[in-house]
Amino acid sequence: MSPEEFRRAGHEVVDWIADYLAGVGEYPVLPRVQPGEIASRLPAHAPECGEPMERILDDFRQIVVPGMTHWNHPRFFAYFGITGSGPGILGEMLSAALNVNGMLWRTSPSATELEQVALGWLREWIGLPADFFGIIYDTASVSTLHAIAAARERADPSARRKGATPGLTLYTSEQSHSSVEKGAIALGIGQDYVRHVPVNERFEMRVDALQELVEADVAAGRKPFCVVATAGTTSTTSVDPIPEIADIAEKYGMWLHVDAAYGGPAAIAPEFRDTLRGAERADSLVTNPHKWMLTPVDVSAFYTRHPQILRRAFSLVAEYLETPDQAVNLMDYGVQLGRRFRALKLWFVMRYFGRERIAAIIREHCEFARRLAASLEQDGRFEICAPVRFSVVCFRLKGSEERNRALLDAINASGLAFLSHTVLNGVYVLRMAIGNARTTWQDIEKVRDFIFAWADAQ
Amino acid sequence: MSPEEFRRAGHEVVDWIADYLAGVGEYPVLPRVQPGEIASRLPAHAPECGEPMERILDDFRQIVVPGMTHWNHPRFFAYFGITGSGPGILGEMLSAALNVNGMLWRTSPSATELEQVALGWLREWIGLPADFFGIIYDTASVSTLHAIAAARERADPSARRKGATPGLTLYTSEQSHSSVEKGAIALGIGQDYVRHVPVNERFEMRVDALQELVEADVAAGRKPFCVVATAGTTSTTSVDPIPEIADIAEKYGMWLHVDAAYGGPAAIAPEFRDTLRGAERADSLVTNPHKWMLTPVDVSAFYTRHPQILRRAFSLVAEYLETPDQAVNLMDYGVQLGRRFRALKLWFVMRYFGRERIAAIIREHCEFARRLAASLEQDGRFEICAPVRFSVVCFRLKGSEERNRALLDAINASGLAFLSHTVLNGVYVLRMAIGNARTTWQDIEKVRDFIFAWADAQ
Numbered sequence: 074m075s076p077e078e079f080r081r082a083g084h085e086v087v088d089w090i091a092d093y094l095a096g097v098g099e100y101p102v103l104p105r106v107q108p109g110e111i112a113s114r115l116p117a118h119a120p121e122c123g124e125p126m127e128r129i130l131d132d133f134r135q136i137v138v139p140g141m142t143h144w145n146h147p148r149f150f151a152y153f154g155i156t157g158s159g160p161g162i163l164g165e166m167l168s169a170a171l172n173v174n175g176m177l178w179r180t181s182p183s184a185t186e187l188e189q190v191a192l193g194w195l196r197e198w199i200g201l202p203a204d205f206f207g208i209i210y211d212t213a214s215v216s217t218l219h220a221i222a223a224a225r226e227r228a229d230p231s232a233r234r235k236g237a238t239p240g241l242t243l244y245t246s247e248q249s250h251s252s253v254e255k256g257a258i259a260l261g262i263g264q265d266y267v268r269h270v271p272v273n274e275r276f277e278m279r280v281d282a283l284q285e286l287v288e289a290d291v292a293a294g295r296k297p298f299c300v301v302a303t304a305g306t307t308s309t310t311s312v313d314p315i316p317e318i319a320d321i322a323e324k325y326g327m328w329l330h331v332d333a334a335y336g337g338p339a340a341i342a343p344e345f346r347d348t349l350r351g352a353e354r355a356d357s358l359v360t361n362p363h364k365w366m367l368t369p370v371d372v373s374a375f376y377t378r379h380p381q382i383l384r385r386a387f388s389l390v391a392e393y394l395e396t397p398d399q400a401v402n403l404m405d406y407g408v409q410l411g412r413r414f415r416a417l418k419l420w421f422v423m424r425y426f427g428r429e430r431i432a433a434i435i436r437e438h439c440e441f442a443r444r445l446a447a448s449l450e451q452d453g454r455f456e457i458c459a460p461v462r463f464s465v466v467c468f469r470l471k472g473s474e475e476r477n478r479a480l481l482d483a484i485n486a487s488g489l490a491f492l493s494h495t496v497l498n499g500v501y502v503l504r505m506a507i508g509n510a511r512t513t514w515q516d517i518e519k520v521r522d523f524i525f526a527w528a529d530a531q
Numbered sequence: 532m533s534p535e536e537f538r539r540a541g542h543e544v545v546d547w548i549a550d551y552l553a554g555v556g557e558y559p560v561l562p563r564v565q566p567g568e569i570a571s572r573l574p575a576h577a578p579e580c581g582e583p584m585e586r587i588l589d590d591f592r593q594i595v596v597p598g599m600t601h602w603n604h605p606r607f608f609a610y611f612g613i614t615g616s617g618p619g620i621l622g623e624m625l626s627a628a629l630n631v632n633g634m635l636w637r638t639s640p641s642a643t644e645l646e647q648v649a650l651g652w653l654r655e656w657i658g659l660p661a662d663f664f665g666i667i668y669d670t671a672s673v674s675t676l677h678a679i680a681a682a683r684e685r686a687d688p689s690a691r692r693k694g695a696t697p698g699l700t701l702y703t704s705e706q707s708h709s710s711v712e713k714g715a716i717a718l719g720i721g722q723d724y725v726r727h728v729p730v731n732e733r734f735e736m737r738v739d740a741l742q743e744l745v746e747a748d749v750a751a752g753r754k755p756f757c758v759v760a761t762a763g764t765t766s767t768t769s770v771d772p773i774p775e776i777a778d779i780a781e782k783y784g785m786w787l788h789v790d791a792a793y794g795g796p797a798a799i800a801p802e803f804r805d806t807l808r809g810a811e812r813a814d815s816l817v818t819n820p821h822k823w824m825l826t827p828v829d830v831s832a833f834y835t836r837h838p839q840i841l842r843r844a845f846s847l848v849a850e851y852l853e854t855p856d857q858a859v860n861l862m863d864y865g866v867q868l869g870r871r872f873r874a875l876k877l878w879f880v881m882r883y884f885g886r887e888r889i890a891a892i893i894r895e896h897c898e899f900a901r902r903l904a905a906s907l908e909q910d911g912r913f914e915i916c917a918p919v920r921f922s923v924v925c926f927r928l929k930g931s932e933e934r935n936r937a938l939l940d941a942i943n944a945s946g947l948a949f950l951s952h953t954v955l956n957g958v959y960v961l962r963m964a965i966g967n968a969r970t971t972w973q974d975i976e977k978v979r980d981f982i983f984a985w986a987d988a989q
Contacts, residue, residue: 074616074617074618074883075617076549076550076552076553076617077549078617079545079548079549079552079617079620079621080545080546080549082617082621083545083548083549083617083620083621083624084542084545086545086621086624086625087537087538087541087542087544087545087624088538089625090537090541090624090625090628091534091535091537091538091541092534093628094534094537094628095534103637104640104641106640108636108640108856108857108858109644109858110640111640111641111644111645112644112645112647112648115644115645115648117648117651118652118655119652119653119655119656119881119882119885119886120881120882120885120886121885121886121887122885122886122887122888123882123883123884123885123887123888124882124883124885126617126618126621126883129618129879129882129883130621133625133875136641137641137645137875138641139641140639140640140641140644141629141631141639141640141641141642142631142637142638142639142640143629144629144630144631144632144638144639145628145629145630151638152632152638152851155630155632156630157627157628157629157630158532159532159533159534159536159537159540159541159584160532160584160587161627162537162541162624162627162628162630163537163540163541163544163584163588165623165624165626165627166541166544166545166548166620166623166624166627167544167547167548167591168623169615169619169620169623169624169627169827169876170548170551170552170603170615170620171599171601171602171603171615172602172603172613172614172615172620172827172828173599173600173602173828174602174610174613174828178566179561179600180600180602180609180610181598181599181600181602182562182564182566182568182569182598182599182600183562183569183594183595183596183597183598183599184599186567186569186570186573186598187569187570187573187595189570190570190573190575193575194576194577195577197576197577198577211669211867211869211871212867212868212869213868213869214866214867214868214869215866215867218717218866222717225719232719232721233716233721233722234721234722234723235697235721235723236695236697236699236719236720236721236723236724237694237695237719237721239693239694241694250849251847251848251849251852251868252866252868254847255845255847255866255868256866258691258844258845258847259676259680259717259718259845259866260717260718260719261683261690261694261695261718261719261720262694262719263690263691263692263693263694263695264691264692265692265693265694266694307849307851308850308851363869369627369630370630370631370632370869370871371869371871373869386716387713387716387717389709389712389713389716390709391708391709391765392766392952392953392954393610393765393766393951393952393953393954393962394709395952398566399566400566400567408672408673408676408710408713408714408717409669409670409672409673410670410671410672410709410710410713411669411670411671411672411821411828411829411831413828413829417591417595418627421587423577423578424577424578424581424582424587425532425581425582425584425587426581427577427578427579427580427581427582428577428578428579428580429579429580429581430580430581493851494850494851494853495850495851496850504851
């Protein structure tokens with residue numbers, strides 16, 4: 074494709090994106106398609122000869138877009154709401170154009186150094202000390218896998234050569250993200266050595282239970298090596314008591330990893346600074362700018378106070394990757410050799426919005442959540458099933474699970490909004506997760522009024 | 532950022548990209564910066580209040596771009612040359628704008644189904660049978676990690692619960708990519724259980740040596756569980772004898788994974804179809820469209836004939852991710868929960884260029900490599916250090932390592948081109964890897980003439 078052809082098609086695509094972002098609220102949030110329907114509309118075989126870009130973009134608009142779930146929609150309230158902001162999209166456009174692999178400093182000095190700078194900025198915003206080294210991975214799942222691998226490297230340096238030693242035991246709460254257990258499975262730790270520590274009535278890890286489990290494992294000859302605390306759990310956004318967990322981690326020589334994938338950015342706002350209280354004592358921490366920080370997927374920020382241990386766990390430099398440079402080569406700190414230039418979009422977003430504006434958006438989302446919860450509670454037919462710590466409201470209609478399932482199906486089938494569910498203490502619960510910068514209070518009222526009307530009609 | 536502000540800035544960025552792609556050959560390939568120089572030019576702290584996009588784009592042009600290594604440059608010949616083609620960039624722009632997480636079918640039906648369709652197309656192009664299930668990961672390192680994890684799941688289904696069992700042993704050639712060993716380290720297999728099988732004079736795995744190593748391990752009570760063959764090794768692009776390796780894999784019940792990250796796309800051209808001869812008997816295979824298939828990083832295509840084993844190794848569905856849909860949820864097949872919409876750019880590229888054009892580009896690169904090798908050989912002062920199977924030429928000036936290091940430094944310091952090196956049979960060797968679609972024969976002549984002139988001046 075010639076630069077001039079790219080220029081023409083590029084302008085067309087930018088116009089489509091601008092129109093899409095302006096009108097995304099008009100789409101049904103969930104598409105009205107059945108499994109297999111999109112695939113059946115696409116040619117089964119690739120073309121032998123090339124096709125004009127115009128025809129490809131037509132198919133994008135007419136076949137692909139109608140099968141999209143609109144994560145940009147102001148009434149996307151499932152899982153965690155996210156925002157692909159304009160500056161983030163511009164950053165991705167330039168990253169795609171530059172198309173570097175930042176595996177070595179030499180293969181893209183700017184990508185390596187901008188990553189360090191942008192993660193230094195973010196570290197200051199969330200209040201971590203300067204001795205935390207930052208690196209970008211693709212997802213929190215991969216960040217947490219690296220944390221557990223570094224923990225293993227510290228606890229059992231022979232694992233790198235001799236393989237995993239059975240008995241290394243990991244602790245995380247019942248409410249932690251599935252990626253913790255998945256990481257332990259992948260690394261060869263094994264599910265039998267993952268302890269799901271019970272939580273209190275606020276869904277926070279019970280430190281007394283942690284202590285008991287650790288003691289029991291030590292007594293049985295197992296080796297506690299890692300504890301993963303969560304700042305903003307997926308179901309309820311509860312925050313584990315990090316300082317008390319840090320005490321136990323220190324006492325037993327365990328690596329403390331803090332999963333702040335969702336909750337970390339809240340600490341940018343001074344009134345939520347306590348979200349990461351105690352995290353300065355953690356060995357590692359992950360937070361995802363692609364969740365609540367307006368940056369398009371994927372970008373996960375990983376910090377550790379022990380980069381040399383992380384490096385020891387993963388460095389393996391083939392001759393063809395040796396360079397004469399005295400510089401950090403980020404490929405040494407992870408499983409992945411290939412590294413997109415992900416820092417650029419994050420740097421664009423942090424500069425364009427600044428700390429105050431990002432804090433204001435987070436603050437507003439939390440305020441919306443509190444108002445929604447109050448409004449549901451006041452109605453009398455609903456119960457709020459978990460404390461509203463940040464921007465997620467867990468609620469249910471008093472009554473049967475079937476009724477709540479029917480309510481969720483009705484919301485999602487309406488096209489008006491997309492919510493998801495969870496189960497708390499064995500009870501089926503709806504989640505309304507506010508996290509898109511385009512969401513207004515009117516969007517939330519629309520959903521609330523739909524819920525009230527549905528309940529009225531029962 | 533309002534849609535109208537995005538539109539204005541987006542048009543400006545598209546124009547910059549078009550100009551950049553038109554003029555990328557004018558830049559020095561490697562930037563003239565020292566470690567720390569770019570970081571020192573950037574503000575040490577993030578702004579409290581937002582900044583105008585214009586100022587951010589100015590800093591991008593004036594600070595970031597001068598520190599870039601230009602992977603788009605027609606004379607980028609290091610590692611493996613790659614191409615971020617126009618249609619691929621357009622696809623990335625739209626993916627960034629849609630900003631979906633395709634973890635579940637429901638969270639983006641089009642992303643899930645387009646991924647299956649595009650990987651089906653690619654599977655046909657490279658001649659794999661229809662029983663290979665395809666999934667996109669970010670990098671070949673992660674694809675290979677998943678292959679080894681699936682191999683472990685088949686050989687030792689208890690590993691998921693009880694952790695890795697010492698003794699599972701993996702085989703790969705001395706010339707295989709470092710990601711194979713890194714994957715084994717991460718998974719808790721351990722380096723002591725990775726056998727680096729010797730190669731023949733063509734740098735291909737010696738099947739007799741493989742057989743001997745396997746026998747010795749069996750005799751010692753270890754359990755051979757996986758063999759990784761390479762179609763296109765990183766140093767020399769050699770291709771292991773896959774059919775013979777498949778015989779041994781079957782005999783001993785080992786999982787056969789084929790690393791065709793670089794070499795796979797060659798099979799799109801009929802005359803290189805034999806690159807993947809025998810791969811239809813593999814249990815899994817990886818090939819990277821972001822290398823030789825004109826698609827921007829990152830997109831790695833992973834295929835397996837045993838998706839149910841891969842799923843068993845990784846599926847872990849938290850309640851909050853349960854959905855009522857009867858559909859493939861791609862998050863079940865990997866470590867990563869978050870999944871960018873990577874298939875879109877691949878689908879754009881395959882449609883825009885078609886099979887014939889992509890095959891023609893690959894064919895031309897291989898032809899360039901053969902002509903370059905012939906020309907160097909004819910000169911008399913150089914030796915070609917490995918067979919030129921595809922588009923990479925390994926060569927050296929007859930004489931000392933110091934002389935060859937000095938030559939490489941001179942090329943890379945000139946700004947004219949970027950080459951890298953490797954070591955073959957203990958000898959330091961330069962690599963010229965052709966893989967950018969903008970590269971012409973004149974670009975290669977320029978580098979060759981620089982090399983001749985440098986040798987003349989010695």
